[in-house]
Amino acid sequence: MHELSVVAGLFDILEEKxxxxxxxxVTAVAIRVGRLSGVVPELLESAFDSxxxxxxxxxxxxxxxxxxxxVRCRSCGKEASTEEPLFACPDCGAPGFxxxxxxxxxxxxxxxET
Amino acid sequence: xxxxxxxxxxxILGTNKKIAGEIRAKLKEKGILAVNLMSxxxxxxxxxxxxxxxxxxxxxxxxxxxxxxETERDAERIRAQGIPAWQITTGGACHLEAKMIxxxxxxxxxxxxxxxVENVGNLVCPASYDLGESLRFVLLxxxxxxxxxxxxxxAFLTSHVLVLTKSDLIPRLPFDAARxxxxxxxxxxxxxxxxxxxxTGEGMDAVEAFLVGELEKLRSAHA
Numbered sequence: 001m002h003e004l005s006v007v008a009g010l011f012d013i014l015e016e017k018x019x020x021x022x023x024x025x026v027t028a029v030a031i032r033v034g035r036l037s038g039v040v041p042e043l044l045e046s047a048f049d050s051x052x053x054x055x056x057x058x059x060x061x062x063x064x065x066x067x068x069x070x071v072r073c074r075s076c077g078k079e080a081s082t083e084e085p086l087f088a089c090p091d092c093g094a095p096g097f098x099x100x101x102x103x104x105x106x107x108x109x110x111x112x113e114t
Numbered sequence: 115x116x117x118x119x120x121x122x123x124x125x126i127l128g129t130n131k132k133i134a135g136e137i138r139a140k141l142k143e144k145g146i147l148a149v150n151l152m153s154x155x156x157x158x159x160x161x162x163x164x165x166x167x168x169x170x171x172x173x174x175x176x177x178x179x180x181x182x183x184e185t186e187r188d189a190e191r192i193r194a195q196g197i198p199a200w201q202i203t204t205g206g207a208c209h210l211e212a213k214m215i216x217x218x219x220x221x222x223x224x225x226x227x228x229x230x231v232e233n234v235g236n237l238v239c240p241a242s243y244d245l246g247e248s249l250r251f252v253l254l255x256x257x258x259x260x261x262x263x264x265x266x267x268x269a270f271l272t273s274h275v276l277v278l279t280k281s282d283l284i285p286r287l288p289f290d291a292a293r294x295x296x297x298x299x300x301x302x303x304x305x306x307x308x309x310x311x312x313x314t315g316e317g318m319d320a321v322e323a324f325l326v327g328e329l330e331k332l333r334s335a336h337a
Contacts, residue, residue, distance in 0.1 A: 002242065002243075005207065006126055010126050017124075038238055038268050039242075095301070096304070103242075104126075105126040109120060112119075
């Protein structure tokens with residue numbers, strides 16, 4: 001339930017980038033939310049909608065992408081991609097993964113008007 | 115008016131990670147072992163710290179940063195043990211962030227051995243925020259149930275140590291400590307697992323020895 005502080009962090013970057021690019025408006029925002037980031041996309045959308053008022057992105061739409069989790073088995077080194085929680089390597093059956101993608105929340109791109 | 119796409123590709127929690135990295139480097143350089151304690155409310159974080167305070171006092175210098183939504187209560191409990199403590203009240207936020215720690219660190223003495231940060235009681239959100247700790251502890255108390263690791267995997271995935279607390283209550287509860295341990299290790303096989311009762315002292319010797327060992331490791335790596 002820390003979606004609002006995630007959105008605050010998102011706007012810090014958004015405002016900086018929009019200013020640098022000389023934007024007058026941000027019309028669309030695309031983010032990528034890792035499945036293990038602890039953030040719920042629906043709540044992020046609500047937080048975004050209340051935060052955007054009176055900002056350069058007041059009319060912006062938000063697109064949230066949740067890519068599959070990508071892991072590497074610590075035992076056999078094989079990589080796997082999964083939509084579901086994974087507790088054992090589909091290849092060798094051992095537990096324990098290095099998370100290649102799934103922990104982070106990235107601001108991917110902005111659509112701006114200059 | 116021209117419309118165009120701007121590629122950004124920035125980690126939204128990147129600022130927190132950067133501040134945390136700076137805090138970690140600074141604390142390690144001073145030879146301070148920083149431990150971030152995470153768990154649900156009421157799992158026994160403060161009681162574990164009270165027990166450690168009694169054990170480490172006189173031989174090691176420790177300080178505690180307490181995170182709660184409201185009140186100074188936890189900091190007062192720690193101060194009653196003769197240990198300096200700082201309370202961060204988040205006023206509603208469900209987790210601590212690195213910049214909050216950075217602000218308090220300005221007041222914390224530099225001649226320390228251990229700095230414990232007791233996170234806001236919450237098994238979900240604190241896991242996403244690096245505070246600059248060297249070690250992350252997740253606590254799971256027996257009354258919470260042995261099924262929690264797989265229900266809240268991120269906290270277990272990102273921790274170095276699992277402490278199963280309130281072990282003195284296990285005989286009265288349907289808590290299968292072996293299952294809790296097994297499921298946590300399936301999520302993160304690198305966890306060091308301890309079972310303790312901070313009230314009776316059972317298992318606390320092992321936790322204390324582990325912490326002292328980790329402090330020595332940190333000191334020899336940064337000597």
